[in-house]
């Protein structure tokens with residue numbers, strides 16, 4: 287099915303939260319606490335996306351990939367000075383490894399470059415080897431693990447970064463397209 291990328295709307299908040307919850311449950315089992323993944327995550331991420339998409343927006347871009355009427359993935363990237371901070375990137379379990387993550391990331395990075403960003407970075411959970419490999423394959427540099435807090439959870443994260451956002455945009459465009 288053809289994929290369409292577009293800016294997220296306020297009305298997308300519930301379905302983005304649903305995918306974010308499903309993706310964290312899939313990717314972060316054994317990383318985030320079982321209690322949080324079972325229950326707390328629903329209220330936390332629903333409130334987060336409602337607050338993020340409804341009302342005043344931060345400078346940046348939230349982009350959804352739609353397969354027909356179904357959400358296949360989303361990315362949120364914020365502009366922090368001249369840096370593009372990629373806050374979230376998730377592809378629906380079952381639709382991964384088909385080029386959707388790369389297409390979303392490249393699209394958001396281009397939007398942020400158009401807004402003045404010259405570099406890009408993100409945090410990745412150190413145990414998330416698949417995501418680490420994904421970003422490394424797109425030319426990211428990686429820093430040593432550090433302990434951080436996210437949604438009240440203690441996690442060991444690594445910062446990955448592109449000193450030039452053009453490197454990231456080019457890597458996303460050069461890699462094989464949606465397949």
Ligand SMILES: CC(C)(COP(=O)(O)OP(=O)(O)OC[C@H]1O[C@@H](n2cnc3c(N)ncnc32)[C@H](O)[C@@H]1OP(=O)(O)O)[C@@H](O)C(=O)NCCC(=O)NCCS
Pocket residue numbers: 309313375376377378381382383384385386387388389408409410411414415416417419420423461462
């Ligand atoms: C990481 C993620 C966003 C990548 O999106 P995707 O649509 O699956 O990735 P793509 O199909 O665009 O893959 C691009 C490349 O990365 C590689 N890749 C993607 N996921 C990978 C994984 N889990 N392990 C190893 N390589 C992976 C692919 O092999 C592909 O390389 P190729 O073109 O040379 O074959 C997606 O797998 C995902 O949502 N994972 C769970 C949530 C997550 O970890 N998000 C990132 C949080 S920082």
